Amino acid sequence: DSGVTQTPKHLITATGQRVTLRCSPRSGDLSVYWYQQSLDQGLQFLIQYYNGEERAKGNILERFSAQQFPDLHSELNLSSLELGDSALYFCASSESIRDTEAFFGQGTRLTVV
Amino acid sequence: AQTVTQSQPEMSVQEAETVTLSCTYDTSENNYYLFWYKQPPSRQMILVIRQEAYKQQNATENRFSVNFQKAAKSFSLKISDSQLGDTAMYFCAFMLANFGNEKLTFGTGTRLTIIP
Numbered sequence: 501d502s503g504v505t506q507t508p509k510h511l512i513t514a515t516g517q518r519v520t521l522r523c524s525p526r527s528g529d530l531s532v533y534w535y536q537q538s539l540d541q542g543l544q545f546l547i548q549y550y551n552g553e554e555r556a557k558g559n560i561l562e563r564f565s566a567q568q569f570p571d572l573h574s575e576l577n578l579s580s581l582e583l584g585d586s587a588l589y590f591c592a593s594s595e596s597i598r599d600t601e602a603f604f605g606q607g608t609r610l611t612v613v
Numbered sequence: 614a615q616t617v618t619q620s621q622p623e624m625s626v627q628e629a630e631t632v633t634l635s636c637t638y639d640t641s642e643n644n645y646y647l648f649w650y651k652q653p654p655s656r657q658m659i660l661v662i663r664q665e666a667y668k669q670q671n672a673t674e675n676r677f678s679v680n681f682q683k684a685a686k687s688f689s690l691k692i693s694d695s696q697l698g699d700t701a702m703y704f705c706a707f708m709l710a711n712f713g714n715e716k717l718t719f720g721t722g723t724r725l726t727i728i729p
Contacts, residue, residue: 502657533716542617542704542719543658556716590658594715600646600708602717604658 503527506591506605514613518579521608525572525593531555532574533602534566537588549574581612615640617707619720626695627728633680634690634723636705644710647681647688648717653701661703664688666710692725700727 503526513519525532530551535543545558549568560566563581568574578585588609592602616639626632638647649661664672664681671679676696680689692699705720 531715535717542619542721543717545716545718548716558716588656592658600663600715601660607656609656 502603504593504603504605506608510609512611517581521576521589523574523591526603529593529595531594532568533592534576535590583612586612615707615718617705617718617720619705619723621723623724625726630695631693634703636688638686638707642709646708648706649690650704651701695727697727
């Protein structure tokens with residue numbers, strides 16, 4: 501158990517809908533990352549938050565947004581969903597910006613039908 | 614931009630044998646970190662081993678070791694005495710050491726199967 505909790509584990513929704521994925525980082529970790537893993541692909545970096553503020557953005561679609569709350573949990577919002585958004589979405593956390601070891605949650609499997 | 618390439622989509626090896634997974638990367642930076650992550654069927658991403666680019670000595674963690682060739686931009690993972698529990702996807706990943714660039718860039722992975 502990495503200490504990073506992601507909910508829900510599985511999500512099935514229809515095209516055009518909006519979903520929210522939730523991540524609780526390890527206790528004390530200030531940095532949260534979101535990654536997308538499409539079928540048989542490596543992980544693609546989406547976005548990073550540090551202590552409530554957006555720190556870095558990757559190839560995140562405009563239909564996607566995220567935030568980190570004062571209690572440090574983070575949410576990834578995906579809207580106007582398309583079939584191609586079906587993927588495994590991972591959250592990872594690390595203690596600080598300079599910590600090179602990121603701990604990953606078990607991911608949320610999103611299926612868009 | 615940094616890229617990571619894993620040219621072996623799938624590999625298999627007999628239990629107790631040694632296997633080497635390949636990874637090459639491209640960067641113009643001098644300070645960075647390299648990682649191997651394991652993703653078993655449970656989907657959990659597990660850090661296997663980490664290498665700092667400024668260190669010439671290759672990292673080792675029990676049965677796992679790396680061959681880091683900085684000039685060649687190569688970072689292979691050797692698994693000795695392979696076990697059934699080593700069956701998983703293995704991802705090579707890169708991170709710049711520069712402040713403000715803490716994201717991981719991953720390769721597409723190698724699916725490793727250990728045969729009993």
